[in-house]
Ligand code: NAD
């Protein structure tokens with residue numbers, strides 16, 4: 001297999017490349033990443049010099065770049081992780097989300113078709129289903145995204161669906177739950193809070209922190225994506241979820257315990273997502289379990305505590321990111337009005 005992995009200088013893509021190198025050592029890997037604020041060479045330093053890995057800077061929506069790599073590297077498969085991925089940023093600016101999450105997916109699909117690739121896996125999210133009060137989403141639930149981010153991901157998913165129906169392009173979709181684990185850019189709930197708690201700073205909980213997310217360890221997500229790459233059927237959608245539903249405050253309590261901090265560091269702020277704050281995510285992964293012969297193996301609480309320790313042990317990595325003006329500028333702009341002196 002000769003795989004183009006896009007967005008692999010980010011959180012999940014880098015974990016996926018590491019998994020491939022360990023579990024499928026014969027695979028040749030080309031990485032295409034635009035190195036946006038969320039993509040960092042420091043995240044892939046550990047395997048960049050592997051003889052099986054080649055790194056190409058560039059955007060997935062650039063057909064010349066994509067086609068050049070497919071030809072030069074004789075690519076047979078694509079796994080697309082590249083995306084603008086943060087809901088809160090999509091409230092400030094969403095044009096780049098459309099460019100990457102919709103137009104970029106379209107470019108990859110056209111290239112997959114024209115170059116006769118064997119398979120393209122498009123990595124998507126449970127957020128395209130919207131929010132659910134009771135019960136679980138399945139792969140046949142309607143697509144009802146509520147935020148500019150989830151709407152752009154849904155746009156990419158619909159491109160995959162249409163390309164497969166129209167041209168028989170051998171593409172499929174995986175939809176993951178909220179991921180946690182090592183190498184996550186420190187703007188998402190868990191790494192943002194852990195890195196602030198380590199420094200004794202207050203953590204901003206939106207509203208009462210009663211929203212429910214379904215958490216999956218990043219390596220379980222990656223084994224699910226690998227199973228879809230190897231055994232998934234083109235045209236299908238596979239939910240890759242674990243059943244770890246937790247209210248945000250339940251997660252925060254574990255983070256406080258593991259960092260040895262108290263409730264005095266929790267600051268409830270007016271919800272910046274307003275109407276776009278999905279109350280609950282929950283999906284059934286029965287199809288992936290039965291058809292892909294896949295199952296998650298990381299127990300939630302134990303693995304979350306191990307994740308906290310990883311951030312504590314790898315401060316050089318995230319401090320280089322949080323020290324940057326692009327990180328601090330976003331934090332000031334987004335949280336400044338509500339955190340004030342606690343910024
Ligand atoms: P991330 O933000 O950590 O990484 C995204 C990567 O994509 C970065 O390396 C960035 O440089 C790169 N990138 C952005 N725009 C690009 C472009 N136009 N061309 C090439 N590269 C580009 O994201 P993540 O958390 O690793 O998520 C990866 C994928 O998984 C995304 O598609 C996301 O929607 C999906 N997903 C994420 C979660 C989660 O909890 N993080 C859950 C389910 C699905």
Ligand code: TYD
Nearest residue numbers: 087187188189190192204205206211213248
């Ligand atoms: P996040 O990690 O951004 O993932 P998503 O929006 O994809 O679910 O947020 C997870 C939950 O945590 C979500 O309900 C919003 C909440 N949250 C906070 O309360 N404070 C924060 O500073 C952040 C980043 C998130």
